[in-house]
Amino acid sequence: LTGAQDGSVRMFEWGHAQQITCFRSGGNSRVTRMRFNYQGNKFGIVDADGYISLYQTNWKCCPLTGTSPKPYLTWQCHNKTANDFVFISSSSLIATAGLSSDNRNICLWDTLVSPANSLVHAFVCHDSGATVLAYAPKHQLLISGGRKGFTCIIDLRQKQQQQLLQSHDSPVKAIAVDPTEEYFVTGSAE
Numbered sequence: 304l305t306g307a308q309d310g311s312v313r314m315f316e317w318g319h320a321q322q323i324t325c326f327r328s329g330g331n332s333r334v335t336r337m338r339f340n341y342q343g344n345k346f347g348i349v350d351a352d353g354y355i356s357l358y359q360t361n362w363k364c365c366p367l368t369g370t371s372p373k374p375y376l377t378w379q380c381h382n383k384t385a386n387d388f389v390f391i392s393s394s395s396l397i398a399t400a401g402l403s404s405d406n407r408n409i410c411l412w413d414t415l416v417s418p419a420n421s422l423v424h425a426f427v428c429h430d431s432g433a434t435v436l437a438y439a440p441k442h443q444l445l446i447s448g449g450r451k452g453f454t455c456i457i458d459l460r461q462k463q464q465q466q467l468l469q470s471h472d473s474p475v476k477a478i479a480v481d482p483t484e485e486y487f488v489t490g491s492a493e
Contacts, residue, residue, distance in 0.1 A: 304337055304339070304346060306334030306335075306336075306337045306348055307329070307333075307334060308333050308334075309329035309330065309331070309333075310327060310328075310329055310330060310331025310332050310333060310334060310350065311325065311327055311328055311329040311331070311334075312325070312326040312327040312334060312337065312348055313325050313326070314326065314360075324371075324372060325371050326358055326371055326372050326374075327348070327356070327371060328371060331350065332350040332351045332352040332354070333350060333351040334348050334349075334350055335349050335350055335351055335384070335385060335386050335387070336348070336349050336385075336386065336387045336388060338388065338389065338390065339360070340390045340394040341390065341394065342394065343360065344359065344360055344361065345357060345358065345359055345360060345390075345394060346358055346360055347388060347390070347397070349380070349385035349386065349387065349388050349399065349401070350385060351384050351385075352379070352384070352385075353379050353380060353381040353382055353383055353384050353385045353401055353402075353403075354377060354378065354379050354380070354385065355376075355377070355378060355380045355385060355388060355397070355399060355412075356374035356376070356377040357374055357375055357376040357377070357414065358372060358374050358375065359372075359375060376414055376418070377418075378412075378418035378421065380399040380401065380410055380412065381399065381401030381402055381403045381408070381410070382403050382404055383401065383402040383403060383404060383432070384401050384402045384432070385399055385400070385401035386400050386401050386402075386432070386433060386434050386435065387399070387400040387401075387433070387434065387435045387436045388400065388436065389436045389437065389438040389445070390438075391411070391438060391440075391445075391459070392440060394414075395413065395414050395415050396411065396412070396413055396414070396423070397411070397412045397414060398410065398411050398412075398436055398438065398445050399412065399436075400429075400433035400434065400435060400436045400447055400448075401432060401433060402431070402432030402433070405427075406427045406428075406430055407425035407426065407427055408426070408427075408428060408429045408430075408432050408433040408449075409425070409426040409428055409429070409433050409436075409445070409447050409455070409457065410422060410423075410424070410425045410426070411423040411424045411425075411459070411462075424462045426455075426457060426464060428447065428449070428453075428455045428457075428464055428467065429447065429448075429449030429450065429451070429453060429455065430449075430451075431449060431450040431451050432449065432450045433447045433448065433449050433450075433455075434448050434449060434450055434474050434475055434476060435447065435448040435475055435476060435477060435478050436448075436478070437478035437479065437480050437487060438480075439480045439484045439487070441484045442484050443458065443459045443460045444456055444457065444458060444459065444465075444484075445457040445459055446478050446480065446487055447478075448470070448474070448475025448476070448477075448478055448489055449474070449475060450474045451474070452469060452470055452471035452472050452473055452474065452475060452491060453467055453468065453469055453470065453475070454467070454468045454470040454475060454478070454489055455467050455468075456468075470489045470491070471489065471491035471492075471493065472491075472493070473491045473492040473493045474491060474492045475489050475490070475491055476490055476491060476492050477489065477490035478490075
């Protein structure tokens with residue numbers, strides 16, 4: 304699965320010389336992150352306009368009309384930009400990271416209710432915007448990185464910020480959690 308600067312999202316398969324489908328054509332907002340859910344049957348994209356779109360990966364079920372498959376859900380999760388997201392547990396709960404004018408830059412969303420009512424909780428952290436997210440399922444922790452180099456640890460059970468760490472002097476661009484969830488590593492723009 305590829306996402307491009309021109310906003311296009313294309314799927315390729317090993318052994319095929321060309322794309323097997325185009326989920327979103329060029330001319331849209333820049334794709335900032337794409338992720339598959341844990342089961343691999345859905346994926347989502349977030350873009351520079353603050354939108355998230357969720358798709359089914361069963362592209363073979365789409366009619367061969369030449370039209371792009373449509374997302375089953377799209378909504379604006381941040382009013383300035385969306386930089387990252389993660390599927391939480393069952394894939395119906397999603398956390399997003401971005402930049403909103405009200406500083407609610409980390410948000411939890413329930414995809415089973417209408418987009419107008421889907422905001423479960425918003426966290427006011429990373430005043431210049433959140434750049435990246437990681438999810439530690441065993442401990443129910445959300446780890447976010449921000450533009451000013453801070454890393455925030457959020458306890459999803461209690462829906463509260465646990466810790467704020469100055470990890471870097473530049474934007475946090477990557478977070479990885481080890482399989483045992485004892486450690487996490489951050490990488491910066493430097």
